[in-house]
Each structure stands twice: as structure tokens, then as C-alpha cells.
Amino acid sequence: MLTGAFNLFMTLSELTTHVAEQFVETYGRPPRWIVAAPGRVNVIGEHTDYNDGFVLPMAIERYAVMAADKSSDGKIRIRDVADGVEPALIDLSSPVMPGSPKWGNYSRGVVAGMLERGINPGGLDVLLHSTVPLGGGLSSSAALEVCTATLLEAATGKKMNPVEKALLCQKAEHEFANVPCGIMDQFISVMGRQNSLLLLDCRSRETRLVPMADASVQLLIANTNVRHELSGGEYAQRRSQCETAAKILGVTSLRDATAEMLESAKGKMDEVVFRRARHVIGEIERTVHAAEGIRESNWATVGQLMYASHASLRDDYEVSCTELDAIVEIAEAIGIKGGIYGCRMTGGGFGGCTVALVKTENVEAITNQIAADYKKKTKIEATIFVSRPAAGATIIKA
Ligand code: GLA
Numbered sequence: 001m002l003t004g005a006f007n008l009f010m011t012l013s014e015l016t017t018h019v020a021e022q023f024v025e026t027y028g029r030p031p032r033w034i035v036a037a038p039g040r041v042n043v044i045g046e047h048t049d050y051n052d053g054f055v056l057p058m059a060i061e062r063y064a065v066m067a068a069d070k071s072s073d074g075k076i077r078i079r080d081v082a083d084g085v086e087p088a089l090i091d092l093s094s095p096v097m098p099g100s101p102k103w104g105n106y107s108r109g110v111v112a113g114m115l116e117r118g119i120n121p122g123g124l125d126v127l128l129h130s131t132v133p134l135g136g137g138l139s140s141s142a143a144l145e146v147c148t149a150t151l152l153e154a155a156t157g158k159k160m161n162p163v164e165k166a167l168l169c170q171k172a173e174h175e176f177a178n179v180p181c182g183i184m185d186q187f188i189s190v191m192g193r194q195n196s197l198l199l200l201d202c203r204s205r206e207t208r209l210v211p212m213a214d215a216s217v218q219l220l221i222a223n224t225n226v227r228h229e230l231s232g233g234e235y236a237q238r239r240s241q242c243e244t245a246a247k248i249l250g251v252t253s254l255r256d257a258t259a260e261m262l263e264s265a266k267g268k269m270d271e272v273v274f275r276r277a278r279h280v281i282g283e284i285e286r287t288v289h290a291a292e293g294i295r296e297s298n299w300a301t302v303g304q305l306m307y308a309s310h311a312s313l314r315d316d317y318e319v320s321c322t323e324l325d326a327i328v329e330i331a332e333a334i335g336i337k338g339g340i341y342g343c344r345m346t347g348g349g350f351g352g353c354t355v356a357l358v359k360t361e362n363v364e365a366i367t368n369q370i371a372a373d374y375k376k377k378t379k380i381e382a383t384i385f386v387s388r389p390a391a392g393a394t395i396i397k398a
Helices: 012-027 102-116 140-156 162-176 184-191 231-249 259-264 271-295 299-315 322-334 360-378
Strands: 033-044 054-070 075-080 088-091 124-130 196-201 207-211 217-227 340-346 351-359 383-387 394-397
Touching: 012 033, 012 054, 012 124, 012 394, 033 140, 033 184, 033 217, 033 271, 033 299, 033 340, 033 351, 054 140, 054 184, 054 271, 054 383, 075 102, 088 102, 102 140, 102 162, 124 140, 140 162, 140 184, 140 394, 162 184, 184 196, 196 271, 207 271, 217 322, 217 360, 231 259, 231 271, 259 271, 271 299, 299 322, 299 340, 299 351, 322 340, 322 351, 322 360, 351 360, 360 383
Parallel strands: 075 124
Antiparallel strands: 033 054, 033 394, 054 124, 054 196, 075 088, 196 207, 217 351, 217 383, 340 351
16 A cells, blocks of 8 residues: 555545546446545644544545446455555445455445445445555544545435444544554544635534634645654553543543542552643643634644644653654744744654754755755655545545
């Protein structure tokens, strides 16, 4: 499922044409359905979703796209356009369980969830192409899950309620990929809107659009191109540390805790648990303020909140890494004078991407500077691009 540099920058319409052509080449007939679901970047609100807090993501112009037609053998067969990727085969005649190849489990989980709801597409020949970088913290797995769910909607003509659809995809990730993720990634991939961020209240699941149509600023994403393997267990551990903190504070979740409550309970908890909770409580507040800042085009304030978020994730939550820190330090050195308002790691952490709020007029210079300085510091090539807030999952050909 890895994509080359050229493919990574394809627009959705180029990608659609490409996948349709590849489908004909692979299966010898044109596809009947084409669907797409985007990856996402989280502007702020990290590790808050499973604490009932707020998150502020946007869908990006990087997509998982599937072209499909009915198959003749009653099985769902998903092939990736990339060479050497083992196809995923889902046999609908027996209960759908996790299996191999591993990447197919995201789709298996979704198919299992749809079958439970009586949505049975029958056999399908599917071709997949994803431009969401794998392991980059941009939700390549949520894009794949939501893309699969959207394909099943197209093939059966049964449209799901968006919240139910996102929750079904989250459940697939919990049960078929063993990642106890929150709801952010699947929600934004389903509900993203062009030119808007989404302020999502992860407790009530209410969403509010935060328009970001000002062409003078952009969100610049820099992929460190490193992924530290400890992420799986570390994520679950953070989650349970937050639950421990909430229990000690006597609240249902850290959403209900305040900085004062935490301070006065300091003696009752482990120092690490204290710092984890301090991150979450501060981050929920920063997210709400950042959404206000964006509404008011108060870019300097939003930028400061992004830097504060990064420091907290690095020092209190301990989910950053040297490569992510390196990019944030480079951004700080470039500063507002050079066109950067703020920068932070985005997504689960331990590698992946940073997101920076930058002046549009400086994008090229900033891209070159980050690439050069990052290479000097780490000997690694970063992949850097900007994205406007994109629309959520769509049925392109019904
Ligand atoms: C991963 C998870 C999300 C969220 C982020 C951290 O992306 O899938 O649910 O918890 O990490 O903010």
C-alpha cells in the first residue's frame, strides 16, 4: 500500500481516473462503483478524544480510493495498485474474522460490522489506491476503514447515519487491528468539509464547523518519515493512565477535571499519572481556545497554542520523539518573521508528522528550509506538503 512521490500528490479527480484505469487493467472490465475517503491532520487536541475532550482535525487532500464491481465467486477481493502487496480475500460464506494479510483487517472489521447490521454487499472485486502515507499519523487506517464502509454503502444502496458509520469503523479498528483508538480519525474521515476544520466534542459527539477559508494561511504537514515501533502498547498505556487519573480524581473522565482539582490531588497519584492528566486537561482547554482563535483569524494566538500543545505532548505525555522535536525546533527558529505561526506533532506520536500554521506567501521558502535543516540534523528526507481542508468520504461513481 505504499505510494510513490508522484502518486502522493495526485488530486482526487486524477486519482479517480487512475484507479478506474487500473481496475480495467486488473479485472478486464470497468468498475461499477468508485468511492474515496480522506486521511486527516489534527490541528490541535491530541490524546483528548478518549478522554471525552475536544479535537480539531481537518480532512486532507490525501485519499484511500476504491473502484469495484460485483465478483463472480461471492467473495470480496481487495487488490492494492502497488506491486507486491498480497490481496485481501474476505469470504462471506463464514463468519468474518481477523486474518492475513494484516492490512486487510481494517476492511474485514468493517465488512463484519456491516454484516451485523444486515448490510451484505455480496462478492466484490475491488481495487484500492491510497495516497495517505502509511504510519505517518495521518490516519491511513481510518481512511481505509471509511473507504470500505462507503463502498459497501454504494454497492448496497443503503446509506448509514454518519455517526453510526464512524463508530462502526472505530469498532473495526478496536476489534480487528487491536488498537484502542478514540473516535477522532473515523469521524473526520466521514464528516470532513471543504474549507473547514471540525471541532468535535468527543463526549456528546456534536460537531461544529470552524471555517478556515482565509487564503493567506495554510496548514503545512511535514512527515518525519520515521515511525517508532513502540506506539501500539504505549497508546493503550496512556489511555489507562488517564483512566487511573480520572478514578483518583473521582470523575468519569478527564473532561470533568480542572487544573485546580489535579493540583490538589497531586499527593494522591504517581508523578507520571499526574503529568499525563496535566497534558489532557490543558490540551482540552487549548483546543477550545484555538477554535476561537481560528474563527477570529487570530493566527499568532493559534500558533502559540500549537507550540504549547507540542511542549506538553513532549514533556508531560511523552509521545514525541527527536525527529518530531527537530522539526518543531526548526519551525520555532524560522518564526513568525519567516512565516510560521506555530507547529506541533500531530496524531498518536512516536514518529509521523508535524503540522504547522504558515503564511501562504512563505510556503515554498519554509518547505525548503525545513527540508534542508531536518536533513542536516537527522540525515533523513522529510516529505512536506500543504493541504486545504477537504471533504469527507464520497461516492464518486454510484
Ligand atoms: C490516534 C488515534 C486517535 C487519537 C490520536 C491522538 O490517531 O487513532 O483516536 O487518540 O491518536 O490524539
